[in-house]
Amino acid sequence: MDFSVVIQQLINALTLGSMYSLVAVGFTLFFGVIDLINFAHGEIYMLGAFVGLITVGFFAGTGMLASHFILVLFIVLIVAMVVSGLAGAIIERAIIRPMRGASDLMMLLLTLGVSIIIREGVMIFYPNGANPQAFPDLFPGGSVNLMGIVLKYEQMFVIGFALLMVLLLHVLVNKTKYGRYMLAISQDREAAMMMGIDINKIITFTFIVGSALGAAGGVMNGMYYNIIKFNMGFLIGIKGFSAAVVGGLGNIYGAIVGGFLLGFLEMFAAAFIPGGSQYQDVIGFAIVILFLVFKPSGIFNEKVYEKV
Amino acid sequence: MELLRTEKLTMKFGGLTAVNQVDFSIDKGQTVGVIGPNGSGKTTFFNLLTGIYEPADGKIFFEGKLINGARPDKNFKLGIARTFQNGRLFWGLNVLENVMIGLHTKQRSFIWEAVTHNLRAREEENQAIGKAREIIGYFSEHLLQEQDTLANSLSYADRRRLEICRALISQPKLLILDEPSAGMDPNETENLVKDIRKIHNIQPHISIIVIEHDMGLIEGLADRVMCFNYGQKIAEGLFEEVSKNKEVVRAYLGEEEEHVSA
Amino acid sequence: MNRKTKDVLSILLIEFILFLGLLAVISVENYAICGGIILFFSVLVIYLKKKYMGLIEKIQAMFRDNKRIAKISLVCLLMTFPFFQANNPYWIQVAIMVGLYIIMALGLNVMVGNAGLVCLGYAAFYAIGAYTYGILATKFGLSFWLCLPLSGLMVMIFGFILGLPALRVKGHYLALVTIAFGLVVYQLTINLEGLTGGTNGLMNIPAPNIGNYSFNMPLDLGFTRLPFHANFYYLILVLVCLSIIVATRISNSLTGLTWNAIREDQLAAQCYGINLTKNKLWAFAFGALFGGIAGAVYASMVGFIAPENFTYSHSILILSMILLGGIDSIPGVIFGAVLLTIVPEKFRAFADYRVMFYGVVIVSILLFKNDGLISAHLRKYTSTWNLEGENLEKNVEHQENEAKIYT
Numbered sequence: 001m002d003f004s005v006v007i008q009q010l011i012n013a014l015t016l017g018s019m020y021s022l023v024a025v026g027f028t029l030f031f032g033v034i035d036l037i038n039f040a041h042g043e044i045y046m047l048g049a050f051v052g053l054i055t056v057g058f059f060a061g062t063g064m065l066a067s068h069f070i071l072v073l074f075i076v077l078i079v080a081m082v083v084s085g086l087a088g089a090i091i092e093r094a095i096i097r098p099m100r101g102a103s104d105l106m107m108l109l110l111t112l113g114v115s116i117i118i119r120e121g122v123m124i125f126y127p128n129g130a131n132p133q134a135f136p137d138l139f140p141g142g143s144v145n146l147m148g149i150v151l152k153y154e155q156m157f158v159i160g161f162a163l164l165m166v167l168l169l170h171v172l173v174n175k176t177k178y179g180r181y182m183l184a185i186s187q188d189r190e191a192a193m194m195m196g197i198d199i200n201k202i203i204t205f206t207f208i209v210g211s212a213l214g215a216a217g218g219v220m221n222g223m224y225y226n227i228i229k230f231n232m233g234f235l236i237g238i239k240g241f242s243a244a245v246v247g248g249l250g251n252i253y254g255a256i257v258g259g260f261l262l263g264f265l266e267m268f269a270a271a272f273i274p275g276g277s278q279y280q281d282v283i284g285f286a287i288v289i290l291f292l293v294f295k296p297s298g299i300f301n302e303k304v305y306e307k308v
Numbered sequence: 309m310e311l312l313r314t315e316k317l318t319m320k321f322g323g324l325t326a327v328n329q330v331d332f333s334i335d336k337g338q339t340v341g342v343i344g345p346n347g348s349g350k351t352t353f354f355n356l357l358t359g360i361y362e363p364a365d366g367k368i369f370f371e372g373k374l375i376n377g378a379r380p381d382k383n384f385k386l387g388i389a390r391t392f393q394n395g396r397l398f399w400g401l402n403v404l405e406n407v408m409i410g411l412h413t414k415q416r417s418f419i420w421e422a423v424t425h426n427l428r429a430r431e432e433e434n435q436a437i438g439k440a441r442e443i444i445g446y447f448s449e450h451l452l453q454e455q456d457t458l459a460n461s462l463s464y465a466d467r468r469r470l471e472i473c474r475a476l477i478s479q480p481k482l483l484i485l486d487e488p489s490a491g492m493d494p495n496e497t498e499n500l501v502k503d504i505r506k507i508h509n510i511q512p513h514i515s516i517i518v519i520e521h522d523m524g525l526i527e528g529l530a531d532r533v534m535c536f537n538y539g540q541k542i543a544e545g546l547f548e549e550v551s552k553n554k555e556v557v558r559a560y561l562g563e564e565e566e567h568v569s570a
Numbered sequence: 571m572n573r574k575t576k577d578v579l580s581i582l583l584i585e586f587i588l589f590l591g592l593l594a595v596i597s598v599e600n601y602a603i604c605g606g607i608i609l610f611f612s613v614l615v616i617y618l619k620k621k622y623m624g625l626i627e628k629i630q631a632m633f634r635d636n637k638r639i640a641k642i643s644l645v646c647l648l649m650t651f652p653f654f655q656a657n658n659p660y661w662i663q664v665a666i667m668v669g670l671y672i673i674m675a676l677g678l679n680v681m682v683g684n685a686g687l688v689c690l691g692y693a694a695f696y697a698i699g700a701y702t703y704g705i706l707a708t709k710f711g712l713s714f715w716l717c718l719p720l721s722g723l724m725v726m727i728f729g730f731i732l733g734l735p736a737l738r739v740k741g742h743y744l745a746l747v748t749i750a751f752g753l754v755v756y757q758l759t760i761n762l763e764g765l766t767g768g769t770n771g772l773m774n775i776p777a778p779n780i781g782n783y784s785f786n787m788p789l790d791l792g793f794t795r796l797p798f799h800a801n802f803y804y805l806i807l808v809l810v811c812l813s814i815i816v817a818t819r820i821s822n823s824l825t826g827l828t829w830n831a832i833r834e835d836q837l838a839a840q841c842y843g844i845n846l847t848k849n850k851l852w853a854f855a856f857g858a859l860f861g862g863i864a865g866a867v868y869a870s871m872v873g874f875i876a877p878e879n880f881t882y883s884h885s886i887l888i889l890s891m892i893l894l895g896g897i898d899s900i901p902g903v904i905f906g907a908v909l910l911t912i913v914p915e916k917f918r919a920f921a922d923y924r925v926m927f928y929g930v931v932i933v934s935i936l937l938f939k940n941d942g943l944i945s946a947h948l949r950k951y952t953s954t955w956n957l958e959g960e961n962l963e964k965n966v967e968h969q970e971n972e973a974k975i976y977t
Binding site: 396398419421475 | 819826827831839840841843844
Binding site: 095108110112113114130242249 | 690738746747882932933
């Protein structure tokens with residue numbers, strides 16, 4: 001096997017893994033603060049991509065796309081993250097909070113319902129939303145060629161930006177007041193409440209952060225593949241959830257590692273197993289199921305004993 | 309005659325040793341009280357006996373047979389029934405149904421019998437209802453009147469009583485009661501003691517292990533008392549001996565105190 | 571005229587009026603009028619429920635006392651349905667779909683309602699049933715009547731396979747496993763082209779036949795000719811009745827009780843001697859069976875199946891049916907299936923909003939009435955057993971009628 005092909009696939013896998021990680025982090029954050037799997041999170045990712053597309057549309061005629069593409073890129077990312085973060089906050093406030101304390105099954109179905117509404121909403125209300133939408137190239141096409149390995153600018157950006165986000169999240173969680181509160185709530189919600197932490201505020205804040213990260217992932221996806229569709233959130237949602245589970249739900253670093261791991265597995269299954277590209281998803285899910293069966297607590301979490 | 313015996317039973321959660329090398333045994337017909345401060349490993353010890361956790365080390369023998377790591381349902385079949393500290397009834401089922409579940413191991417009908425609704429299914433259903441009503445009625449006429457009430461709308465005392473009924477209907481050889489008086493007022497506790505005494509009337513040779521903080525309750529019921537602290541057995545013997553044991557007093561009341569108030 | 575005859579006559583009358591109401595809703599083409607009728611009936615029912623609780627209870631008691639007559643007469647009435655639609659088989663076809671969805675919703679209810687095992691990939695069982703029949707019939711030429719039990723068997727095997735991970739995981743994790751299972755089956759139907767025909771699907775699946783009479787021939791009764799759909803309609807009617815009986819018996823049996831206990835508290839159930847492995851596996855396999863039967867019948871009816879018929883949205887649809895009607899309530903589940911099949915068909919000009927409608931239904935039912943429209947009634951069968959010496963079956967028919975009021 002050619003060494004450069006392996007490296008090439010490695011870079012592709014890193015790119016894919018970056019997107020998975022950004023989504024997985026959201027799942028793990030929500031689970032940490034309110035023990036909830038937010039099935040609508042994949043749709044937030046999709047929403048992020050569409051908001052990004054609309055924002056790009058504003059710059060389409062101005063020529064700024066060519067001259068100040070870095071600026072445009074950051075504006076697009078920020079708008080998408082802010083809008084989706086707010087959407088996440090609204091979902092939490094309007095739908096999840098009134099149902100807090102309901103059974104797992106109810107919460108799961110509730111977020112499932114929300115995900116359907118968002119997905120179908122985009123399909124119905126976005127002009128021609130049922131068809132795939134072209135996402136313009138934000139980077140001047142180009143790549144670095146290192147010893148036969150093609151490294152696209154977009155890939156570099158996706159990986160770099162994902163790492164930046166991870167770093168910011170790390171700082172947020174470990175160095176700021178809000179991050180500390182989040183940790184406190186995930187350890188013991190009641191105790192946190194007793195200590196005077198406004199848990200509702202922190203939970204909403206967590207939803208904003210998680211959703212914004214997911215939306216960033218969505219924009220990356222649009223930028224990288226140049227095509228987005230209303231139903232792209234479903235699969236990515238399931239994969240993000242899987243990644244979070246593989247890393248250990250509630251563990252932020254686990255989710256990131258899980259995302260990259262899933263990216264690698266899929267990419268390498270597609271590249272090196274004959275006929276693997278057809279079975280890319282099947283292989284991914286088979287691994288996740290095996291993981292759930294044999295190590296349900298994930299890579300990084302300790303075995304959980306049920307409290308009796 | 310010996311019913312259950314543990315040898316150097318040990319359980320670890322990560323770095324924490326919750327139960328540390330406990331040797332324990334109980335004879336047929338005996339009642340043993342287990343005391344100890346909160347978090348001293350009593351409930352974990354019970355969870356090991358019923359098979360919810362698998363011991364890290366040591367052995368559990370039930371009627372001379374090694375039952376280490378057997379699943380809770382297997383142990384129940386052997387005759388180990390328990391109640392839970394926080395009361396784990398089937399909240400969405402009614403009183404009668406909760407007790408009927410206790411007979412599950414005695415029933416053989418399954419999907420086929422259910423679908424054809426044949427003689428065996430009908431007989432077993434009627435039998436289960438009859439037995440359940442009988443045992444509920446024995447403990448409380450009032451509860452029998454409430455047989456169609458959901459478990460989650462019962463009073464605290466009735467829940468405990470229902471749990472005992474559910475455990476007893478299978479005619480277990482060993483009954484494990486995990487803090488049955490938690491959250492009860494003195495009056496209710498008194499009734500509880502009566503209920504526990506009644507158990508022997510139904511089943512004379514049953515052995516009972518009971519975790520309690522209420523010393524009065526233990527004194528009235530237990531033939532023997534064992535005290536836990538930091539996962540270790542620190543004392544065992546008659547109530548009078550254990551309650552005066554220095555280490556027990558220290559575990560409960562700190563260094564300075566001399567006596568355990570009964 | 572004694573009281574009994576009076577009761578029977580009023581039951582017949584009520585059923586007849588409801589049946590006519592249903593026919594009226596079907597035949598009115600105008601959306602506004604149709605919506606109006608539906609709205610009127612729902613408001614009426616809610617009003618009656620609030621104001622005249624006594625009346626409703628009286629009617630319920632009447633149906634309960636004469637349940638056998640009520641059931642038989644209802645089935646007879648439903649049998650006449652194709653005669654009214656002889657010229658236009660469209661609604662017969664919709665009725666068949668209603669039947670298929672009732673069967674599947676009942677099956678899913680065994681998993682989710684009785685045993686509390688979340689399953690978000692139920693369409694996979696539907697697909698496996700359909701493909702098993704399709705492949706056996708087209709490639710090996712086996713007869714439908716042989717394939718039906720074979721499909722059932724196949725699906726149960728897959729139910730066991732899905733049940734295996736369910737032994738180790740629960741809650742959210744189980745949801746993920748079942749979604750993944752659904753997706754894997756979907757991907758396999760696309761990718762195993764040699765067997766399943768890939769995205770093009772399987773074509774020319776034969777219809778069932780009895781002797782020389784194929785179900786694809788119009789039903790000639792001498793005095794009138796019914797479209798061939800009527801054959802399937804009667805087949806489905808029989809299967810639906812069977813499914814309802816089976817599902818009701820299971821839920822009322824000791825096995826149903828055991829599964830309920832698992833739903834309520836797994837650990838406590840295990841500590842009281844319930845073998846989780848055996849019960850969970852069987853709950854999955856048994857629930858799956860319904861889906862497999864429905865799938866085989868579907869394949870034989872339409873003669874063409876493709877992966878697009880068995881997607882994740884179908885799983886969600888079936889789930890929303892049992893949510894809407896009421897988890898673990900058999901009348902509710904039937905009602906949910908009827909409602910969520912007929913309403914979108916009636917308003918098919920708004921087909922784009924269909925899935926959105928399901929989403930809104932799920933969210934609003936959970937937020938405002940999370941035990942469903944006809945919530946599971948508390949099982950009082952135990953005391954009635956003692957009084958009557960036998961189990962009082964849930965009065966399915968009556969609830970079905972109630973379902974029609976809403977539609």
